[in-house]
Amino acid sequence: MQRIFINKISEYVNQEVTVKGWLYNIRSSGKIMFPEIRDGSGIIPGVVVKSAVSEKIWEDFSKLTQESSIIVKGTVSKHPKKENVYELQISDLEILQIAEPYPISLKDHGPEFLMEKRHLWMRSPNQASILRIRNEIIQSIREYMYNNGFILFDTPIFTPNACEGTSTLFETEYFKLGKAYLSQSGQLYAEAGAFALGKVYTLGPTFRAENSMTRRHLTEFWMMEPEMAFYDIEDNMDLIEDFLEYVVQRVLINCKSELEQIGRDISKLQNVKKPFPRITYDEAVEILRKKDIALIRKTESGEEEIKPFPWGEDFGAPHEEAIVESYDKPVMVHRWPAEAKSFYMKRDPANPKIALGVDVLAPEGFGEIIGGSQREDDFDELKKRIIEHKLPLEEFQWYLDLRRYGSVPHSGFGLGIERMVNWICNLDNIREAIPFARRPNRITP
């Protein structure tokens, strides 16, 4: 008898099939039982009628506990009351294991308990759907990149220096060569790749040792970073909106049932179509002043200081929210105060105080999902910046070489995979956007 997967069940109506999986839930009503069986691809309600099966099978079913592993045989039928719902009229049962009492009941649980049981929590329909959507997002990214001439360019995780010189990095011993650090970005290497291969992208794990305990931060997260030779900041933004539209629209088509399962309002995602609003930092500050969104921060004496938003400050969460709330699409904020941005960003030829950076703020208050820029391509300027930022010049010689041997304008950006999942799935916390989240206070399971 054919073993089939539950997500293809509608193709087997009135046929007898085998399903291999786990018992998600079971309800008993005396002489009829309703086991729900999941197999990784979906969940199907089963029907066991006492008069239609042997006494042994009936007894075996009444012994099953939540998450027991089983193989059942039965005939696929349409649900008597519901459209597009199928059920399995069960005729046979093989028990692989009767599970011990399962810790995750179908009732409410707190986040700490669920993270402690993450290895089991991911079996629940919502969590499994989120992980399938993550798969679709990454698959769409790879496909977009492949179809548009980008070469996958894997960059190292052990690095000798801090890429941007700001974040705290994880440190480890590296044989006789001293300290090595876990990479917080593959960008500098991707720039070398772009000069070799034209257009490249990296997609891999990155690490930040910041003690960030918010719903948007992980210590280990996945980042996709394209880098393109002969792209200026405008070309970069053209790519960002074309790319984001592709990924979001494809997820909407291919993950319809998963988005429905997690209760996502997809009308907001359907809006994600070109063109996206592009506003300069100056215009963003103008919006904040018009809306009277102040800058609040603690002074050294510990008192709160409130003042109209000053030019040159980076935006905090309330500012991002105020900027984004006027739009129903991702917003691209470009041309930032150079002092607030990284050393490798090119200065605006029209104004040396401005860096040609761009941040993409996701709608619905999900904050920054992309940070990118046109890179500094002038040897002397870049060298000056490295020294200004007190970075070790020796370690950056290879990076400066890119400006010695055929330098060209080039750009790129970094997309946080989990932040993308967070936004598309409308999650409360980014820890649900990756199978096993790494945060400062948790490294198990």
Added chain:
RNA sequence: UCGACAGUAGCUCAAUGGUGGAGCAUUCGGCUGUUAACCGAAGGGUUACAGGUUCAAGUCCUGUCUGUCGAGCCA
């Protein structure tokens, strides 16, 4: 690192400073269309830890630990 809030049964939560309870889960019984099924019964507690105030502390105070959210940092 800093700030706010929280910690009571396996889980989610109640309990005016005065005898610590309920729902779910578990075990047993009942029920032929249940959708987190329902009905009846049973077992289940060092109220995070340490100290203090009080005739009396889950409740008030101090410290520690753990967690959640936020700031900074950023994807």
